Amino acid sequence: MKIAVMGAGAVGCYYGGMVARAGHEVVLIGRPAHVEAVRRDGLYLDTQTFQAHVPMQASTDASGVRGAALVLCCVKSTDSESAAADMAPHLAPGAQVLSLQNGVDNAERLQALLGREVAPAVVYVATEMAGPGHVKHHGRGELVIGPSAASANLVKLFADAGVPVQVSDNVMGALWAKLILNCAYNALSAITQLPYGLLVQGQGVEDVMRDAVLECLAVAQAEGVSVPGDTWDAVQRIARTMPTQFSSTAQDLARHKRSEIDHLNGYVLRKGAARGIATPVNRVLHTLVRLLEGRPAPAEQPV
Template sequence: MKIAVMGAGAVGCYYGGMLARAGHAVLLIGRAPHVAAVSRDGLFMDTQSFQAQVPMQASTDASAVRGARLVLCCVKSPDTASAAAEMAPHLDADAFVLSLQNGVDNAERLQAALRREVAPAVVYVATEMAGPGCVKHHGRGELVIGPSSFSKNLLKLFADAAVPVTISDNVAGALWAKLILNCAYNALSAITQIPYGRLVQGDGVEGVLRDVLSECLAVAQAEGISVAGDTWHAVQQIARTMPGQLSSTAQDLARKKPSEIDHLNGYVLRKGEALGIATPVNRALYAIVKLLEAR
């Protein structure tokens, strides 16, 4: 199957690389230095279980989605609207789009813009770009995907690629569960530039994590969302299963790039204001990250 990855950063490269290793024709759409490296040498995957140079195609142009049966949308949340506009004229009539993005509303935004079925996926993977054409995997890799007309295909595709997948009828709750993890860790890791395992050992950090969790759950409950799983256990597990991981927000700030903070703690802050729910810890974390971005 031809598969296109729109926004070939760390997440897109990891899942695109896994699908390519399983024999699919994967094409990465990303930035010029990365595209040049992949076009020349393939994608180097440095994972916890293998290291491999994986041949695949790459392009800087969204028109390369043409002919793809499956498109993995992995762009940052602020780029969702522009990515949809760039892809729309080139998508085949039967192309299925899967959103592998942070935040809780990107699949809805894509579906409205593209006027086609888009399934949300909750992504649990620790990855980073170690350089052009090189993705480093720090841990995990499972996906929770909303039900769709393409569910059976996705289950087989990812199973054949050794990617654990669950189809969930409560994907909104799973998206909020992931949002809570991001709100708990991303800003703190970005502000301190400290990975999760060391971060949780800091004085007072557990209290901050619990406060963020409490505020997020209050907003989710007011929104009528049934958050999936034991959220505090999940927050604790992140530091245990991804101890060396810097958050994507930390990586963005280190590279002087805009982050997704508006769609993480900023999203909870705005929802809380609309619902009359105070979110002071999320507000503080959001404000500090925005100040750091402004530098």
């Protein structure tokens, strides 16, 4: 099967690399330096259990999705609309699009612009780009998807590639569960530039995280969403299972890139305001990250 990865960052490269290693034809669509490295040497997939150079195609242009039976959309939530516009002219009529993105509304936004079904997937993986053509895997890697005519095939495809997939009848609840984890960790990791394991050891940090989580749960309930499982236990488990991981927001700020904070704590803030629910902790976290995003890069610092 030909599989295209739209947005070949850490998440896209990990899953694209795993399915390519299982024998599928994969094309990564990403930034020039990364594409050049992959074309030259293949993708260096640096996981907890193996290291391998995986040959695959790479392109800087969305036309790379042409002919793909499956497209993994892994762009930042801020880029969903532009990615849809870029992909639309090149998608095969029967191509399936799977959103592997943070936030809860990306599949809906993509679907509206592409005029076709887009399936959401909840992603639990700790990865980072260690350099052009080099993705480093720190832990986990499972996906949660909703039931569909294609879900059985997706489960088999990913399972054959060593990626566990769970099919859930409550995928919106699962998306919110992941959103709440992001709201608890991402901003704090970004502001402090600390990995999760060290972050939670800070005085008062767990109290702040718990308050952010309770606000998220109140908004989810008002939205009619049933969040599965023990949310606070899931939050605590992240620090144990991914102790060395920096949040994607922390990685963005370290590289002076725009983050997805508007689609994480900012999303809860907007939904809470619409429902008349106060979210002061999420407001502060969102505000601080936006302030840090506005800092000039080192080369731009005044002399």
